[in-house]
Amino acid sequence: HIHVTYGFITSICLTRGDGGQFTKGELELGRHAPGLAVVIVGHRKDSQSYVNMKRKACAAVGIKSVDIDLPEQVPEAELIAKVHELNANPEVHGILVQLPLLKHINEEKVLTEISIDKDVDGFHPLNIGKLAMKAETRSSLHSQSTRTVGCIELLKRSVVIIKGKRAVVVGRSNIVGLPISLLLLKADATIKGGWLKPGAAVIDVGTNAVNDASRKSGYRLVGDVDYQEGCKVARCIMPVPGGVGHMTIAMLLKNTLDGAKRVIG
Ligand code: GUN
Numbered sequence: 001h002i003h004v005t006y007g008f009i010t011s012i013c014l015t016r017g018d019g020g021q022f023t024k025g026e027l028e029l030g031r032h033a034p035g036l037a038v039v040i041v042g043h044r045k046d047s048q049s050y051v052n053m054k055r056k057a058c059a060a061v062g063i064k065s066v067d068i069d070l071p072e073q074v075p076e077a078e079l080i081a082k083v084h085e086l087n088a089n090p091e092v093h094g095i096l097v098q099l100p101l102l103k104h105i106n107e108e109k110v111l112t113e114i115s116i117d118k119d120v121d122g123f124h125p126l127n128i129g130k131l132a133m134k135a136e137t138r139s140s141l142h143s144q145s146t147r148t149v150g151c152i153e154l155l156k157r158s159v160v161i162i163k164g165k166r167a168v169v170v171g172r173s174n175i176v177g178l179p180i181s182l183l184l185l186k187a188d189a190t191i192k193g194g195w196l197k198p199g200a201a202v203i204d205v206g207t208n209a210v211n212d213a214s215r216k217s218g219y220r221l222v223g224d225v226d227y228q229e230g231c232k233v234a235r236c237i238m239p240v241p242g243g244v245g246h247m248t249i250a251m252l253l254k255n256t257l258d259g260a261k262r263v264i265g
Helices: 024-029 045-061 076-088 107-113 125-132 146-157 177-186 227-233 244-264
Strands: 002-005 008-012 035-041 064-070 094-097 201-203 208-211 219-222 236-238
Touching: 035 045, 035 076, 035 244, 045 064, 045 208, 045 219, 045 244, 064 076, 076 094, 076 107, 094 244, 107 125, 125 177, 146 177, 146 201, 146 244, 227 236
Parallel strands: 035 064, 035 094, 201 236
Antiparallel strands: 002 008, 208 219
């Protein structure tokens, strides 16, 4: 079980088939640890920040993170070969390839090569298709992407009733715009154009690295929404950083744990 409070993971609890708890030693040895492979290509600052947070979150809850850092110029075939290797690795229950990938790599091709049983992001075309068809996710594992489920979870925890509401999704990416539209439809919302109105619930899923000389790193992360302005009109609004990113990671850990449970039992 993973317990989450407003996007922060407060605890994780694995239970054994016999009802007992795994010892800390067992988890650390990795004999029963769920494993998540986090693959990053190149050095984009925003991607690196995300990947570091994901890896730290794994360490915090006893998920074994398999870190794959590939150089910017890695050929597509080599990245795909790495994905195949991870597909075949029984210690890896979830595979995440951080997006966006560089221009010389066909993103869709790479995502299609991830075993659908290990697709913790829910970006495999089959999983997106299942989501579009409103299929239940139990057998299809991760057809709901971590970020979109994180958004819905944040709305629910902010006691926003989705049913019957008009929803505005600003953005049209395959990572967020498309799946969030599908999930909102599934939650009985209808989607129309337009802008925020007073009282709206705003979830900012943007991540942008902006230069900031006052920081040691030389940059800071901001979202797509002007938070200060949004605060004045929205009923609730998620900040960046500190908003949906945490919930995305919580859902990523949950998907990895679910994948591991299917194998470990
Ligand atoms: N890039 C930005 N957000 C995400 C995400 O949730 N998953 C992956 N794989 N890449 C991303």
